[in-house]
Amino acid sequence: xxxIRTIKKxxxxxxxxxxxxxxxxxxxxxxxxxxxxxxxxxxxxxxxIRDLSAQLASAAGEFTHPLMRPExxxxxxxxxxxxxxxxxxxxxxxxxxxxNGLASIRRxxxxxxxxxxxxxxxxxxxxxxxxKLEVAAKHQIGDKPSYDAVNKIAADYMREFIAGxxxxxxxxxxxxxxxxxxxxxxxxLLPLQPPAADGxxxxxxxxxxxxxxxxxxxxxxxxxxxxxxxxxxxxxxxxVSEQVMRMVAMKAATDNAAGLGRMLKRDFNRAxxxxxxxxxxxxxxxxxxxx
Amino acid sequence: MAKxxxxxxxxxxxxxxDGEVSYVDLPAWDGQMGVMASRSAMLVQLGCGPLHIEAAxxxxxxxxxxxxxxxxxxxxxxxxxxxAEPFESIDLAEAERSLAEVRSKFSAAxxxxxxxxxxxxxxxxxxxxxxxxxxxxxxxxxx
Numbered sequence: 279x280x281x282i283r284t285i286k287k288x289x290x291x292x293x294x295x296x297x298x299x300x301x302x303x304x305x306x307x308x309x310x311x312x313x314x315x316x317x318x319x320x321x322x323x324x325x326x327i328r329d330l331s332a333q334l335a336s337a338a339g340e341f342t343h344p345l346m347r348p349e350x351x352x353x354x355x356x357x358x359x360x361x362x363x364x365x366x367x368x369x370x371x372x373x374x375x376x377x378n379g380l381a382s383i384r385r386x387x388x389x390x391x392x393x394x395x396x397x398x399x400x401x402x403x404x405x406x407x408x409x410k411l412e413v414a415a416k417h418q419i420g421d422k423p424s425y426d427a428v429n430k431i432a433a434d435y436m437r438e439f440i441a442g443x444x445x446x447x448x449x450x451x452x453x454x455x456x457x458x459x460x461x462x463x464x465x466x467l468l469p470l471q472p473p474a475a476d477g478x479x480x481x482x483x484x485x486x487x488x489x490x491x492x493x494x495x496x497x498x499x500x501x502x503x504x505x506x507x508x509x510x511x512x513x514x515x516x517x518v519s520e521q522v523m524r525m526v527a528m529k530a531a532t533d534n535a536a537g538l539g540r541m542l543k544r545d546f547n548r549a550x551x552x553x554x555x556x557x558x559x560x561x562x563x564x565x566x567x568x569x
Numbered sequence: 570m571a572k573x574x575x576x577x578x579x580x581x582x583x584x585x586x587d588g589e590v591s592y593v594d595l596p597a598w599d600g601q602m603g604v605m606a607s608r609s610a611m612l613v614q615l616g617c618g619p620l621h622i623e624a625a626x627x628x629x630x631x632x633x634x635x636x637x638x639x640x641x642x643x644x645x646x647x648x649x650x651x652x653a654e655p656f657e658s659i660d661l662a663e664a665e666r667s668l669a670e671v672r673s674k675f676s677a678a679x680x681x682x683x684x685x686x687x688x689x690x691x692x693x694x695x696x697x698x699x700x701x702x703x704x705x706x707x708x709x710x711x712x
Binding site for chain 1: 577579580581582583584597598599609610611612613614638640647649651
């Protein structure tokens with residue numbers, strides 16, 4: 279008797295959870311499409327900026343820029359920016375990013391580097407509080423990263439880097455490779471890797487560009503943009519990855535709830551049948567006793 | 570009919586324009602610059618200012634650009650810019666308000682003398698940008 283009621287209760291609970299996860303899955307799908315759309319819209323710009331810097335690098339020849347100052351070999355002062363989500367229930371997303379980030383920070387710590395930690399997203403802040411690591415700055419970027427906001431962060435980093443207040447800036451985030459593959463990554467934002475000169479020397483020979491101002495000055499103006507663009511891309515990737523992982527996690531949860539529901543239903547039916555059979559036997563037994 | 574070429578305006582947020590055009594008047598870092606088809610390849614830094622496009626179908630489009638780069642390569646002009654606002658979407662009152670805001674910041678910076686030359690430089694550029702937006706909004710309401 280009691281067993282039937284317990285099973286019934288659990289069935290209701292599972293069904294409620296299934297409804298919630300199903301809704302979350304649908305929301306995540308919608309958000310994912312929107313985020314992907316936004317990330318795609320930024321692609322032409324980022325690709326073009328990279329193309330341009332490669333072309334200019336081959337035109338400018340030997341070139342150095344304060345943003346390309348190589349990392350010192352000894353102890354470094356590093357800035358880590360960890361990008362996580364604000365909300366949970368997105369599978370292993372935050373776990374993977376934070377685990378990867380923490381490992382990288384620990385490694386860097388043991389080699390004697392001074393680290394300043396910054397976060398974007400509530401989950402990262404909470405995690406590092408729990409890990410007892412001091413978070414120097416918490417950025418609020420949200421679900422729809424705007425270029426202006428990201429640009430400001432990048433500008434701050436560049437200023438600090440040029441002033442010599444830090445030797446490297448690294449960004450920990452989830453890189454979006456495809457719908458079925460997202461990889462946690464530690465990207466070195468600064469120092470800037472020298473743009474690879476356009477490999478196809480023929481293409482450079484073919485087009486003789488007219489530069490205004492000259493190639494070196496242009497490159498100097500362009501390089502800060504490549505930094506901002508890389509950071510912007512990281513934020514966009516993070517948002518898209520978060521949504522796709524939430525989508526997958528919620529789908530798994532919904533499927534799991536459906537399976538659990540089926541199992542409970544079977545148990546419930548069996549228990550009910552057992553009860554009926556027991557009652558029948560009791561009645562038959564009682565009638566036989568009267569005869 | 571003048572010869573046409575392809576023009577693309579790309580900002581970090583989206584592709585603002587992509588189409589055949591016959592003439593483009595763009596704000597280069599050292600002043601306005603006109604581009605027509607068959608121009609030799611060039612790479613120019615952009616400043617803040619108005620961009621006028623004469624589309625192949627005879628239509629006209631105007632934008633206010635904020636910094637960036639223009640690349641002309643085999644009859645294909647690409648404008649990479651931080652923002653490209655169509656004239657018609659600029660609200661005059663809002664533009665004037667932002668301009669006043671930047672102006673007051675600028676004069677405070679000049680009087681205070683505490684800000685670095687770099688900060689003042691940035692403010693000057695921002696002021697110029699907002700000035701261009703106001704001018705654009707005015708020219709539209711005047712038309």
